[in-house]
Each structure stands twice: as structure tokens, then as C-alpha cells.
Amino acid sequence: MKKSHYFKLVFSLLSIVFAFALPAKEGMWIPSRIQQLVGDDMAAMGMKISVEELYSINKSSIKDAVVHFGGGCTSVLVSGEGLLLTNHHCGYSRIQSHSTLENDYLEDGFWAMNKSEELPNEGLTAAIIKEIRDVTDLVMADMDELVSEEDRAKHISAKIEEIVAEATKDSHYEAYIKPFYFGNQYLLFITEVFNDVRLVGAPPSSIGKFGFDTDNWVWPRHTGDFSVFRVYANAENKPAEYSEDNKPYQPLKYLPVNLNGADKGDFTLVYGFPGRTDNYITSAEVTKSLEVINPQRIEMRRASLAVIDQAMRSDKLLKIQYAAKQSRISNAYKKWIGQNKGLIRHKAVAKRDSIERVFTERVKANADFKSTYGNTLAALNKQSEEMLPLDVGRNYFIEFYYMGPEILRFAESFATLVAASKSDTTTDEQIEALVKEQFESMGFFKNYSAAVDEKIMKAQLPITEAALKKYLSFNLIPDMGKASNLNEYTEMLYANSIFSSSERTREFLVKYKRSAYKKIEKDPAFQMAMRMIEMYYVAVRPKLIIYNTAKEQLMRDWMKGMMTVIPERTYYADANSTLRITYGKVEGYEPFDGANYMHYTTLEGVMEKEDATNPEFVVPAKLKKLYETKNYGRYADQNGQIRVAFTASNHTSGGNSGSPVIDANGNLIGLNFDRTWESTMSDIMFNAEICRNITVDIRYVLFIMDKYADAGHLVDEMTLVE
Ligand code: ASP
Secondary structure, three states: OOHHHHHHHHHHHHHHHHHOOOOOOOOOEOHHHHHHHHHHHHHHHOOOOOHHHHOOOOOOOHHHHEEEEOOOEEEEEOOOOOEEEEOHHHHHHHHHHOOOOOOOHHHHOEEOOOHHHOEOOOOOOEEEEEEEEEOHHHHHOOOOOOOOHHHHHHHHHHHHHHHHHHHHOOOOOEEEEEEEHHHOEEEEEEEEEEOEEEEEEEOOHHHHOOOHHHHOOOOOOOOOOOEEEEEEEOOOOOOOOOOOOOEEOOOOOOOOEEOOOOOOOOEEEEEEOOOOOOOOOOHHHHHHHHHHHHHHHHHHHHHHHHHHHHHHHHOHHHHHHHHHHHHHHHHHHHHHHHHHHHHHHOOHHHHHHHHHHHHHHHHHOOHHHHHHHOOHHHHHHHHHHHHHHHHHHHHHHHHHHHOOOOHHHHHHOOHHHHHHHHOOOOOHHHHHHHHHHHHHHHHHHHHOOHHHHHHHHHHHHHHHHHHHHHHHOOOOOOOOOOOOOHHHHHHHHHHHOHHHOHHHHHHHHHOOOHHHHHHHHHOHHHHHHHHHHHHHHHHHHHHHHHHHHHHHHHHHHHHHHHHHHOOOOOOOOOOOOOOEEEEEEEOOEOOOOOOOEOOEEEHHHHHHHOOOOOHHHOOOHHHHHHHHHOOOHHHOOOOOOOEEEEEEOOOOOOOOOOOEEEOOOOOEEEEEEEEOHHHHHHHOOOOOOOOOEEEEEHHHHHHHHHHHOOOHHHHHHOOEEO
16 A cells, blocks of 8 residues: 555545544534544434534525634624624724724714614625535545655645645635645635625624733633624625625525523534644644743833823723724733643643653554654654744744734835836836835825834843844844934934835935836835845745745654544644534633632623723713613523623634634534633643633623613524514
8 A cells, every 4th residue: 555545545544543532611512523532422422413404405494504714713704694793803804994083982982873884894704605515536646656745735835726626616605625734634715705794783892802911811801792784795795895785695594692601511612713823733843932032022022012002091092093003913922821820720731741652652663653753752852942033033034023013014115116127127007006006005094193203112122132143143233323322323213214104205206217226225224124034934934834835744754643643632633724623612721829700700790890090990971871681682691690701612723713602502602802811822732621612692792782882683683583
């Protein structure tokens, strides 16, 4: 038997055999294989619907109601008219983009009282998975075992292109193929992508983001983290660009809402698109992330957040301009802090180490294993060490260039104009067109303050400069000019750059002549941007590509090796933004000695946390009134309370934000929006005893819509079950 066939066989047999040895809770499962993988376990845990109701390609199933929202979050269809629920933090940048000082929807909320008031969102997509197909054999077909990793990669991308073209021909569907288990398996996803998705409603941030950064990643939690959109389609109910003539999309399936909610011990299932996990990285990689990568990211973000938070507190316009950026930066910042704490406390390195020891011993004791995997771990460890400077370079490229002072990327956007102006083959019309494009990119200034940006650079530049010197011997500022230190250098950069003000940029563009490219080249912000580009694209990325190519093969072997050598462990594929099911129970947890967290919170807790002097904990007057008068309608629980959020033992990740949380009968009980502080480590190591996802109770969502926002017409669109 050919070696590759042997592995394929072992691999598919193992995936089935393991299914019976899997413990509950940990794992993110591929819906098309859910029966073989964990079907029995789900039933044993209390699921009453069949797996066919979760995923089917022959009839409508719950998967048809689960929608990839903007490519980064999840959402769920809840009405026959395309009504879509997701998190407030998933809709946040859209809500922000519609906000002005006069109509501050972030601050005050937004509710379309009829369909004509719903707001279009350019570029926002809603993708539904039509089918998932295992195409491993097709992708691997004709693959000679001896081809180099580069040839292998080329072969695979050619095959992928072919298969995708074949799968989408004669239809309006789109498709993509992703590797699983580090390239041991390939799955094809056929999708229907809608691009007219309108904003229908959002609570004020004092509800949708209640507790802000202080409560983010924390339990007990009292955030009404939801927003409402609607998918529109053309007259044939198919995807179409925005048009007034479009009609609300009629889905194949939408989820009924369970007004009784769920309680301790009840089965829960989360259906969504988890973004990324690293559950199989080696102990050396865990150590690197704990000791170098995460601390660097944390330091950089702490520095920029100190500036942004202060600015947002000082001025209403800055608060709107920087809201979405602040959230983007602070969300991962806080997660990494929690992740490091959890990984240290729960001895992640030692645990990975002990798996590696078992692996090594078993490999040594078996001649077949030895010939195949004898060198895998040692090679990975060596690589990890050698890659450190490159990883650091990449880290700062992301943190300084992408997430830091925005003037750099704006300045860099002029590089095409520079190149075109220098070339003798470009026409004046082409230059004009480029200048026009640059004018259009000036929308950038809508959410920009040069003063804030300058402070961010002052805070981050010394850290970046020192790290690049230390790890890469790279000098970010070869010529300091008249400046005697980095602070002065930064001040001069903002004072002299064309790109630090919209007026200067406009004036420059209005008068633009070819020869003016020299001014851009001399611009200090442009120069720094180019230096960062050089650092990454010349000093780091080419080497990184070589290492990563080798790493792909090693990780593929490592994964296959672990599955073969230690078959008694649980193996599910790492999250990769594809559709997954994870299941568990509604339950609280004991995070540390002496503490026992309940599984739900109520409106009482919102009032307990209220602090009119702290913008993170302000409670809107109307919500207080509803609380005082107990005007809860049909949304109260059996004790007459409004439940806000609950925890469950579902293995989720970023990207699962907005995922429907579903009960044993296939009804919606909430929207997943977070994990607890002690769970943030689950992207690297899941612990079923303490890792909990946080869900906003669907009854709170409906209560806010109906009683708070007077948008009961939206609730009327839904199917409620009691
Ligand atoms: N709140 C999280 C996020 O925004 C969701 C999660 O990671 O559990 O990424």
C-alpha cells in the first residue's frame, strides 16, 4: 500500500474510533460528521432532536439558520423575514459608522420602527453554509509522496481551485476549502453569501456593552450584548447588492425562541464559526506565547489603551471616533492577560510536556513509529527556538504598524502614487485616477485625531524600537535628524508630515504634480511606514515563509503522530472560522478556592452594579423604571425575575460571538457572547471543570426590544414557544 494511502486509512479509522472515547464538552465538531463523531454522546447528554435536524443537505435544518456574520462573528435567523440576531459587539463598528454627534446610536441605541428605517451597511456579508463535503481524497489525488513541501502546496492550491470551480459552476453559490488537522483533511464549504444586510436595532451601549472593559471576559456578567439586522434578497430570494427593491430574505429555516429559557444541568449546544484555536501546539510554543509573544502584545496595547481611554473620556467626538478601535484593541488585550494567568495556574506547559514525554517514549519503543515520527518533536522544538526573532518581528509589525499609530498605514497608502509618478510608463490620466483614489481615502480622517495618534506613537515607539533592535538588530529610525530622543522625533514627525492633517493632505493632493512624489518620499511618516514594511517584508517574512513551510509539514506529522501514537486522547480539529457545533450543559463553576459561581445573573445585578459616576456602569433611566415597576411581561422567569446572562460548558472561541445557543429541542435560548476570565485559556487548553461560555439570555434580548425599545413588532415576527 502506498504510504499516503496508509496514513489516510489510519487517519479516518482513528477519527471514528476516537469518537467512542471522547469525554463530553471539550471539542468543536464539524456538523456534517457530527453523528459519527459525537452523536451518541450528545443524545446521552440530553439532546432530544436528531442530528439530521442539526445538519442536512436534503432538507432544511438548523444549519440553514446559522449565519456567518461579516466573516468574523456568527448570527442567527429568527424570523421568516430574514431577521438576524448577533452580538452588540459584532454589530459595533456598523453601529459606530452610522453614529454622529447628533445621532449617537452607540450612546442612545437605534431602532428602526419599520423596514424603511433600516440602515444599509456597505460591505457587510451574511453567509449561509449550504453544504460541507470531505474532499480530502480529491485534494490529495495524484500526490506523489516524494514531492517537496512547495510542490505539495502548489498541487493542493491547484486542486482546490479546480474543486471550487466545479462545485460552484452554474450556480450563484460560493465555496472555499480549508485544511483540518494541519492538512491531514480538507473540507469544502459551499455557501450562499448575502450582501444586503441592514441594521434594524441596537440597545444603547449602557445595555449592549454594560460593564465595558471592566466586565469584559468576566463573570458574573450583566451585558445585553445583542444587535439586530435583517438580510435582504432580490425578487427570487437570492443574494443581491443593496437595492431599494430588495425584499426581506425568506430563509429555509429560522429558530423558534424558547420563552422558558434553560436551567442548571440542561443540555446546550452552540452552533457557529469559532475563529482560531491552538489546541495542539507544543510545550515550547506555549512557553513562547506565555513568556514573549503575549507579554509584548499586552505591553503595546496597554500603552495605546492608556492614551485612547483618556481621550475618549475627555471628549464626546473622540468617544465616537475611537469607540470601535478601542474595543478592537482592548478585547484581545484583556483576553491575553487572562489566558496567560489561566495557562500558568493550570500548568499548561507541564501538561503539554507530559503528553510529549508519553509520545517520545512510545515512539522510541516502536520501530514503525520511530521511523516516521522519531524526529518530529525535536525538529519542531528546534524550529520554535530559531523562529523567535521572526515571531517577534511579526508581532511588532501587527502591534505597531496595524494596531498602533494610524498615520503609518495612511501614509503607506500613498506608495502606489509614488511608484506610478516615478514610472515613465504611466499616463497622466492614470496619475489623476490615483490622486482621485487618494482623495476618496481621506474618509480616514472622520475617525482620526492627530493629537491622539501622536500620543499613541510616543507611547509605543520606544517599546517597538528597542524590541526590533534586540531581536532583529533592526534600526527603525536610521536618522534621527534634529531630534535628540524618540519623543522629540515623534513630535517632529507629526508637525512635519503631510499626512497628520486632512487640510494638509487635501492641499497637497489638489496641487499634485508627478514630481511631488519626492515630497512623499521625504515625509517622515511615510519613511517610518516604509521602514516597518522593510522590517517585515525584507527582514522577516521571507524567512518566515521558509520556516512556515517546513512547520506545516512538521505540524501535519505531529498531529497525525499524536493521533496514531496516543489514540486514547480526544482529537477535534482546531477552530479555523468554519462551522462547528459544541455542546455542554448550563452550569456554573468554581474558579478558585472558596468561590462558587452561579449559572445565571438577573436584572437585580444590573442595579447592584449601577454607578452613575462611572461611565461603564450607568443604567438608563427607562431600564430602572422597568425594574422598579417590575414591568417584565412574559419575559420573567418562574421567580418573576429577568435573567440577563447564563454560563454553560460549551467549548467556544472568538468568532462564536453571536452564535445561537440552542436547547435540547432545537429552540433558541440565547446568544453566545463571551467566556469567563478563567476560560480565556481555552484557545490553547480547555478545562471542562472551569471553562464556561457566557450567553445573553434570549428573554433579556426580547425584553429589551419589547419593553425598553418599544420595538415589540420585532418580537411579533418571531415564533415563541413556551
Ligand atoms: N467575546 C469573545 C470575543 O469577542 C467571544 C469569545 O472569545 O468567547 O472574541
